[in-house]
Amino acid sequence: MNKRQILGFALGPLGSALIGFVTLPMLAWFFSAEDIGRISMLQVASNFAVVLFTFGLDQSYAREYHETHDKPALLKAAAAPGLLALSLLLIVLLVVSPGLLSRALFELDDTTLSIVAALSILASLVSRFLSVILRMEEKGFAFSMSQVLPKALFLAVVGIYALRATQFRFDMLLDAYTASIVAVMLVYAWNTRHAWLPALSASVARGHLGLLLKFGFPLIFGGVASWALMAMDRLFLRQLSSLTELGIFSVAASIAAAAGIVSGIFTTVWAPTVYRWAAEGDAQGKIDAVTEHLLAAVVLIFVLTGMLSWVIAYVLPATYDRVQYIVAASLAPPLLYALSECAAVGIGLARKSMYSMLASFMAAAFNVVGNYLLVPRLGAGGAAISTAVSFLLFLIVRTEFSCRVWHVVPRARLYGATSAVTAAAVGFVLFGEQHRALFMALWMAIGLMSIILFRPSLSLAVQSCAQLWHGRRLKWSS
Incomplete structure (x- = not known):
C-alpha cells in the first residue's frame, strides 16, 4: 500500500x-x-x-x-x-x-x-x-x-x-x-x-464455507468477549448508575474516539497490508518497525489529550464538566486496541484465532469485576478506569500469546510506555480535579521523556511531513 x-x-x-x-x-x-x-x-x-x-x-x-x-x-x-x-x-x-x-x-x-x-x-x-x-x-x-x-x-x-x-x-x-x-x-x-x-x-461450495467457518467460528466467541470488553462500561452504567452518567461517559468516549483517529486509520489499513506482507514472505521486520512508530503516536496522543483536556470545559455545558478528567482514560480502548492489532498480529498470521478469544475473555472478565466495583462509587469515572486497565491487560495478554504462536517481538518499551500513560490517565480521573497543576506537570514530563525515547519515530514523521509539503509546493508551483 x-x-x-x-x-x-x-x-x-x-x-x-x-x-x-x-x-x-x-x-x-x-x-x-x-x-x-x-x-x-x-x-x-x-x-x-x-x-x-x-x-x-x-x-x-x-x-x-x-x-x-x-x-x-x-x-x-x-x-x-x-x-x-x-x-x-x-x-x-x-x-x-x-x-x-x-x-x-x-x-x-x-x-x-x-x-x-x-x-x-x-x-x-x-x-x-x-x-x-x-x-x-x-x-x-x-x-x-x-x-x-x-x-x-x-x-x-x-x-x-x-x-x-x-x-x-x-x-x-x-x-x-x-x-x-x-x-x-x-x-x-x-x-x-x-x-x-x-x-x-x-x-x-460447502467445503469453501467450511474453511471460512473453521477460521471464523472461534472468533465469534472472541468477538463477543471483545464486545463485552468494550460495552461493559455502558451496561453497568445503565444498570448501576443512571442515564445521565451514561451520557457523560458517552460524550467522553466520543471525544476520545475523535482524538484517537490514529486507531481508525491504522486498523483500516493494517489488515490488508500485513496479510499481503505475509504472503510475500517479508513481514516480521516491518511489523516490529510499525509497532514502534504506532507506540510513539499512541503515547503522544495520551499526553496531548491530558494536557489540553481543560479546553473541554469551554466547549460543553456545565453538565459535562467531569468529561475533561475522564477523556484521557477513554483513549485506552481505541488506542490500546490498535496497538494490540499490531503487536499481536502473529495470532492471525498463524491462524490461531483461539488465542484472541482467550485474551478477550480474560480482559472482559476483569472489566466486569472492575465495573461492578467502581461504577456504583465513581459513576462514569469508575467505568473509564475499569475499561482503561482492562484494555492494557488485553494488550499485554494478546501480545504474549502472539509471541508464543509466532515470533517473539520486542515488548519491554511497549509495556512500559503504555502502563505509564494508563496509570497517569487513571490518576487523572481520581485526583485531577483536586491536583490539576500536578497532573499537567506529569503529562509534560511523560511527553518530554517520550520525545527522547521515540526520537527516531518522530524524526521519520517530521521527514515524511516535510517531503509531503515539499511535493505539494512543487505541484502548486508547476
Whole structure:
C-alpha cells in the first residue's frame, strides 16, 4: 500500500473526527444527557449484532481474500449466513413484541422507535461486510467518502434541528442517527456494486464455507468477549448508575474516539497490508518497525489529550464538566486496541484465532469485576478506569500469546510506555480535579521523556511531513 492509498484511508477518520468535533457540542447543548445515553445503548446493541452475526466470517473473508480467485463466491459465503439470521431475528422480535427493542434500549415503550432501531442495527451489519470489500481492495478514497458523507448528513440534520426546532425530543435524535447509518450502507453499496452484484448469483461450495467457518467460528466467541470488553462500561452504567452518567461517559468516549483517529486509520489499513506482507514472505521486520512508530503516536496522543483536556470545559455545558478528567482514560480502548492489532498480529498470521478469544475473555472478565466495583462509587469515572486497565491487560495478554504462536517481538518499551500513560490517565480521573497543576506537570514530563525515547519515530514523521509539503509546493508551483 503506497502513501497515496494510506492518505486515502486516512481521510475518512480525519474527516469524521473534524465533523465530530462540530457535532458533539451541538448534541450536548440541544439534547439531554439521558437522550445521548439512549443513543449510546443503540450503538452497543448495533456493535453486538455486528460482532455476533458476522459469525467471524468478515475476518475469514479478509484472511482468504488474497488467496482466493472466486471472490464473489467468497463474499457470498461470508455475508449470507449472518444477514439472513439477523433479518429473521429482528422480524420475529417486531412481530412477537413490537415495543421490546425500544424498552430494552431506551426505557421507552414505542413500536416506531423499535422499528427504527431494528433498521439501524441491520444497516450496521450490511455496512460491515461492504466496508471490508473496500479495505481489501485498498480503495482508500472510496472508503473514506463512505465514512465522511453520512457524518456530514448527520451534522446537517442536527444543524436543521438547532435552527428550526423549538423542542428537542429523543425520536428526532434517533431519526438523524439512523438516517446517517442507512446512508453509510447505501454509499458503501454503490461503491462496492462491482463485488456484491456478482456475488448474488455466485455458487458457494460447502467445503469453501467450511474453511471460512473453521477460521471464523472461534472468533465469534472472541468477538463477543471483545464486545463485552468494550460495552461493559455502558451496561453497568445503565444498570448501576443512571442515564445521565451514561451520557457523560458517552460524550467522553466520543471525544476520545475523535482524538484517537490514529486507531481508525491504522486498523483500516493494517489488515490488508500485513496479510499481503505475509504472503510475500517479508513481514516480521516491518511489523516490529510499525509497532514502534504506532507506540510513539499512541503515547503522544495520551499526553496531548491530558494536557489540553481543560479546553473541554469551554466547549460543553456545565453538565459535562467531569468529561475533561475522564477523556484521557477513554483513549485506552481505541488506542490500546490498535496497538494490540499490531503487536499481536502473529495470532492471525498463524491462524490461531483461539488465542484472541482467550485474551478477550480474560480482559472482559476483569472489566466486569472492575465495573461492578467502581461504577456504583465513581459513576462514569469508575467505568473509564475499569475499561482503561482492562484494555492494557488485553494488550499485554494478546501480545504474549502472539509471541508464543509466532515470533517473539520486542515488548519491554511497549509495556512500559503504555502502563505509564494508563496509570497517569487513571490518576487523572481520581485526583485531577483536586491536583490539576500536578497532573499537567506529569503529562509534560511523560511527553518530554517520550520525545527522547521515540526520537527516531518522530524524526521519520517530521521527514515524511516535510517531503509531503515539499511535493505539494512543487505541484502548486508547476
